[in-house]
Amino acid sequence: xxxxxxxxxxxxxxxxxxxxxxxxxxxxxxxxxxxxxxxxxxxxxxxxxxxxxxxxxxxxxxxxxxxxxxxxxxxxxxxxxxxxxxxxxxxxxxxxxxxxxxxxxxxxxxxxxxxxxxxxxxxxxxxxxxxxxxxxxxxxxxxxxxxxxxxxxxxxxxxxxxxxxxxxxxxxxxxxxxxxxxxxxxxxxxxxxxxxxxxxxxxxxxxxxxxxxxxxxxxxxxxxxxxxxxxxxxxxxxxxxxxxxxxxxxxxxxxxxxxxxxxxxxxxxxxxxxxxxxxxxxxxxxxxxxxxxxxxxxxxxxxxxxxxxxxxxxxxxxxxxxxxxxxxxxxxxxxxxxxx
Amino acid sequence: xxxxxxxxxxxxxxxxxxxxxxxxxxxxxxxxxxxxxxxxxxxxxxxxxxxxxxxxxxxxxxxxxxxxxxxxxxxxxxxxxxxxxxxxxxxxxxxxxxxxxxxxxxxxxxxxxxxxxxxxxxxxxxxxxxxxxxxxxxxxxxxxxxxxxxxxxxxxxxxxxxxxxxxxxxxxxxxxxxxxxxxxxxxxxxxxxxxxxxxxxxxxxxxxxxxxxxxxxxxxxxxxxxxxxxxxxxxxxxxxxxxxxxxxxxxxxxxxxxxxxxxxxxxxxxxxxxxxxxxxxxxxxxxxxxxxxxxxxxxxxxxxxxxxxxxxxxxxxxxxxxxxxxxxxxxxxxxxxxxxxxxxxxxxxxxxxxxxxxxxxxxxxxxxxxxxxxxxxxxxxxxxxxxxxxxxxxxxxxxxxxxxxxxxxxxxxxxxxxxxxxxxxxxxxxxxxxxxxxxxxxxxxxxxxxxxxxxxxxxxxxxxxxxxxxxxxxxxxxxxxxxxxxxxxxxxxxxxxxxxxxxxxxxxxxxxxxxxxxxxxxxxxxxxxxxxxxxxxxxxxxxxxxxxxxxxxxxxxxxxxxxxxxxxxxxxxxxxxxxxxxxxxxxxxxxxxxxxxxxxxxxxxxxxxxxxxxxxxxxx
Numbered sequence: 038x039x040x041x042x043x044x045x046x047x048x049x050x051x052x053x054x055x056x057x058x059x060x061x062x063x064x065x066x067x068x069x070x071x072x073x074x075x076x077x078x079x080x081x082x083x084x085x086x087x088x089x090x091x092x093x094x095x096x097x098x099x100x101x102x103x104x105x106x107x108x109x110x111x112x113x114x115x116x117x118x119x120x121x122x123x124x125x126x127x128x129x130x131x132x133x134x135x136x137x138x139x140x141x142x143x144x145x146x147x148x149x150x151x152x153x154x155x156x157x158x159x160x161x162x163x164x165x166x167x168x169x170x171x172x173x174x175x176x177x178x179x180x181x182x183x184x185x186x187x188x189x190x191x192x193x194x195x196x197x198x199x200x201x202x203x204x205x206x207x208x209x210x211x212x213x214x215x216x217x218x219x220x221x222x223x224x225x226x227x228x229x230x231x232x233x234x235x236x237x238x239x240x241x242x243x244x245x246x247x248x249x250x251x252x253x254x255x256x257x258x259x260x261x262x263x264x265x266x267x268x269x270x271x272x273x274x275x276x277x278x279x280x281x282x283x284x285x286x287x288x289x290x291x292x293x294x295x296x297x298x299x300x301x302x303x304x305x306x307x308x309x310x311x312x313x314x315x316x317x318x319x320x321x322x323x324x325x326x327x328x329x330x331x332x333x334x335x336x337x338x339x340x341x342x343x344x345x346x347x348x349x350x351x352x353x354x355x356x357x358x359x360x361x362x363x364x365x366x367x368x369x370x371x372x373x374x375x376x377x
Numbered sequence: 378x379x380x381x382x383x384x385x386x387x388x389x390x391x392x393x394x395x396x397x398x399x400x401x402x403x404x405x406x407x408x409x410x411x412x413x414x415x416x417x418x419x420x421x422x423x424x425x426x427x428x429x430x431x432x433x434x435x436x437x438x439x440x441x442x443x444x445x446x447x448x449x450x451x452x453x454x455x456x457x458x459x460x461x462x463x464x465x466x467x468x469x470x471x472x473x474x475x476x477x478x479x480x481x482x483x484x485x486x487x488x489x490x491x492x493x494x495x496x497x498x499x500x501x502x503x504x505x506x507x508x509x510x511x512x513x514x515x516x517x518x519x520x521x522x523x524x525x526x527x528x529x530x531x532x533x534x535x536x537x538x539x540x541x542x543x544x545x546x547x548x549x550x551x552x553x554x555x556x557x558x559x560x561x562x563x564x565x566x567x568x569x570x571x572x573x574x575x576x577x578x579x580x581x582x583x584x585x586x587x588x589x590x591x592x593x594x595x596x597x598x599x600x601x602x603x604x605x606x607x608x609x610x611x612x613x614x615x616x617x618x619x620x621x622x623x624x625x626x627x628x629x630x631x632x633x634x635x636x637x638x639x640x641x642x643x644x645x646x647x648x649x650x651x652x653x654x655x656x657x658x659x660x661x662x663x664x665x666x667x668x669x670x671x672x673x674x675x676x677x678x679x680x681x682x683x684x685x686x687x688x689x690x691x692x693x694x695x696x697x698x699x700x701x702x703x704x705x706x707x708x709x710x711x712x713x714x715x716x717x718x719x720x721x722x723x724x725x726x727x728x729x730x731x732x733x734x735x736x737x738x739x740x741x742x743x744x745x746x747x748x749x750x751x752x753x754x755x756x757x758x759x760x761x762x763x764x765x766x767x768x769x770x771x772x773x774x775x776x777x778x779x780x781x782x783x784x785x786x787x788x789x790x791x792x793x794x795x796x797x798x799x800x801x802x803x804x805x806x807x808x809x810x811x812x813x814x815x816x817x818x819x820x821x822x823x824x825x826x827x828x829x830x831x832x833x834x835x836x837x838x839x840x841x842x843x844x845x846x847x848x849x850x851x852x853x854x855x856x857x858x859x860x861x862x863x864x865x866x867x868x869x870x871x872x873x874x875x876x877x878x879x880x881x882x883x884x885x886x887x888x889x890x891x892x893x894x895x896x897x898x899x900x901x902x903x904x905x906x907x908x909x910x911x912x913x914x915x916x917x918x919x920x921x922x923x924x925x926x927x928x929x930x931x932x933x934x935x936x937x938x939x940x941x942x943x944x945x946x947x948x949x950x951x952x953x954x955x956x957x958x959x960x961x962x963x964x965x966x967x968x969x970x971x972x973x974x975x976x977x978x979x980x981x982x983x984x985x986x987x988x989x990x991x992x993x994x995x996x997x
Contacts, residue, residue, distance in 0.1 A: 054845075054857065082843060083838055083839060083843055084837070084838055099845050102843055104837035104844065105844075107847025107849065108683070109707060109710050109848055112677070114677075115645075115678075115684065116683055117684060118684060119683060119684025119686075119688065120687055120837070122643060122685060123641065123687075124690075124837065124838060127838060144677070145676075346668055350663050350666065353663035354664050361664065362664055363803065364806075365802075367665060368629065369800060370619075371620075372417055372420075373618060373800065374423075375617050376617075376618060
């Protein structure tokens with residue numbers, strides 16, 4: 038492609054549709070951040086396609102002045118796979134919630150990650166079913182009281198990051214709905230990655246699960262209870278940057294810096310290692326025993342699915358000068374005979 | 378025939394117009410290969426042919442068992458051949474189980490060729506024979522030809538530098554050689570094929586060729602058969618032919634249509650019997666721009682096809698009954714977003730897992746109605762293996778022209794069966810224009826073509842035409858989400874009417890026989906050959922019987938109602954409990970009768986002839 042870099046503004050990416058999320062929903066902040074990030078990518082908006090499934094988050098495409106497809110529950114990875122394979126030049130984002138992506142669409146999620154299609158997945162995790170009005174989700178966890186778990190949920194939670202890493206995800210990151218700059222930077226980094234990028238966005242549902250992430254990533258708690266993963270850097274956190282994560286045997290532990298413990302004793306993040314062991318270890322950190330890790334857990338290069346497919350088509354067309362052979366050649370393969 | 382060269386045998390040569398042969402044995406006996414070789418050779422000598430492979434669901438069922446018997450039946454002849462035949466004239470049974478399973482179908486007086494080496498006590502027990510049927514009067518109604526094929530094949534290959542196991546595997550070619558002699562067929566096609574297939578293993582090729590020739594010469598010199606037969610060339614329309622299975626013809630029809638439309642074909646598919654060969658065939662057509670996704674499940678397969686169509690490809694998915702059930706919601710999405718997509722359902726015995734390797738026509742109602750909401754979509758059906766090409770082409774033409782998903786029904790009988798296909802001139806194929814909209818001026822995503830009611834197809838990547846589609850109800854014209862009650866009623870009507878517009882786009886109904894009379898048979902799908910053969914035989918006997926075979930199951934042909942009213946009685950034969958029958962009774966208030974068969978097997982011509990008699994003169 039010989040396109041010139043296009044400079045868009047957030048307004049260019051705002052459709053004429055009225056946004057219908059509940060007032061105060063975390064989705065508003067995500068929409069704003071994604072629009073800002075996409076406007077800065079230098080690509081024309083007609084090459085942007087946003088695909089979603091079903092759920093509150095899945096209304097996202099209607100609010101984007103791009104091409105958009107609001108498909109059916111759980112299936113956005115499959116729809117997006119068809120879009121990207123049909124036209125690898127398109128830039129494709131998937132938007133879905135924890136129910137859409139991890140429950141009904143869990144199978145498609147792991148397989149798009151395994152194939153490494155060059156798309157970005159924005160997984161809005163609010164740990165609840167919002168659109169169906171308040172049932173527990175696959176990320177809610179044990180004991181959660183909801184309309185469908187009046188005595189407490191007996192369903193253990195999925196961890197989206199661990200699941201994505203387990204499925205072979207080549208770019209796996211976490212950000213937070215209200216962390217504007219962080220969210221924009223993460224979305225931009227995901228787009229720059231060639232392959233499937235999954236971003237878990239911790240998102241507040243103001244109606245059915247208000248404040249679920251506040252103790253870890255809320256305005257007051259963020260510095261103390263979350264930790265930003267930076268490739269090659271030691272794992273330091275805390276308002277006073279006085280705490281860190283150390284590997285003890287096969288387990289992580291929180292340590293105070295000083296008193297004989299220096300940054301050299303801390304674990305260093307390695308997002309680029311061929312093995313996903315370090316990212317997996319990071320993903321095991323859960324609040325309140327650990328700070329919540331944010332940023333990029335893993336980023337490695339692998340061939341993308343659609344490019345591998347294009348190479349096969351290219352190879353198959355070598356004998357026909359890169360074009361489709363005449364249909365007569367197809368029809369006349371094998372044994373033929375003439376009746377006169 | 379005076380032009381025939383004199384045969385070296387002293388056995389008399391009889392000329393016959395058509396013959397049915399059934400090869401049967403264990404899955405590992407090479408039965409399908411033997412049948413295919415006989416088919417191709419017979420096609421090359423100018424006969425018309427129809428075949429039916431009949432294999433067990435198990436890949437390699439335990440040897441010698443009844444449920445492990447694999448069969449291949451073909452009919453070839455000097456006249457137009459439309460079915461693989463009701464009753465074989467010849468049965469080649471490689472073991473007792475194959476004999477037991479198939480002997481009752483053999484025409485009384487027909488020829489049964491057995492490999493005596495396989496009739497061991499153990500194999501007889503496995504087949505449930507208490508005594509050896511070759512040595513008592515079990516087979517007295519047939520001409521029994523006992524040959525120790527295993528021993529003679531080993532003897533012929535005793536000096537061949539290959540393993541005994543490989544020598545024994547050549548026994549099917551010995552048997553094929555015998556049958557080639559019986560029907561006066563040349564060996565060269567199979568010899569060439571073997572030499573090509575085993576070009577890197579010349580010893581194996583040579584051994585197989587030797588087994589083939591030894592079988593031929595053995596039959597000749599030992600005068601195994603009381604007489605031999607010649608089957609003259611059939612009067613076939615001039616042209617270049619090849620043998621195709623229904624699945625291969627479907628694949629070529631889809632690719633041809635996409636290439637004529639100048640768009641790429643995308644197939645999303647999850648392997649399922651008996652549709653998998655479609656995936657295999659299309660995966661092998663990358664040069665023609667075909668991208669295939671072996672999806673993680675049936676739902677992903679259809680959704681990826683929808684995504685591909687959205688992005689400007691021809692999205693296709695191939696499946697069978699259980700998979701179609703899983704695709705229902707997504708097919709509703711495709712008709713809501715009004716994009717092209719072809720869903721091929723290669724029907725098999727149901728319900729549930731049912732009879733995966735057997736044929737049935739029991740998916741018609743799920744095809745017509747198996748989605749939530751008012752969700753009409755065009756349903757078309759192929760009638761023979763070669764016709765799958767035309768049906769697939771028509772499916773693509775309609776899906777692109779009307780921007781609606783189309784369901785193409787074939788079945789296991791068509792998919793695996795084969796017949797000669799007259800290869801079309803690519804330049805003669807009807808034009809298909811995807812007519813992508815690229816003009817932003819006045820663009821409305823749900824504005825409609827006044828003739829077809831199709832909405833515009835706009836590829837992502839087209840500047841200044843960004844828009845959103847989805848499964849929520851659309852506002853007329855703008856395509857915005859709409860919950861308006863008046864709009865919903867209107868949009869449901871538009872989607873219905875758009876599909877009905879296809880009635881304006883159909884060739885005239887083809888009626889076999891008169892346009893009025895005592896009895897009209899109405900069929901669809903793979904029953905065409907048997908119905909037509911039975912109707913022609915009834916007509917030859919002076920009966921006032923006609924038939925019509927439906928390409929379009931929805932919408933129905935606009936002239937069908939008038940045609941039905943010109944007959945006293947209507948009979949609808951189907952391999953189900955009366956699915957088209959229900960539709961016709963509802964649509965035309967006609968007191969039609971059904972003929973139902975749920976056996977995993979096609980109708981025989983005899984069954985249809987009897988049903989015609991019963992409907993004309995019986996209780997009906």
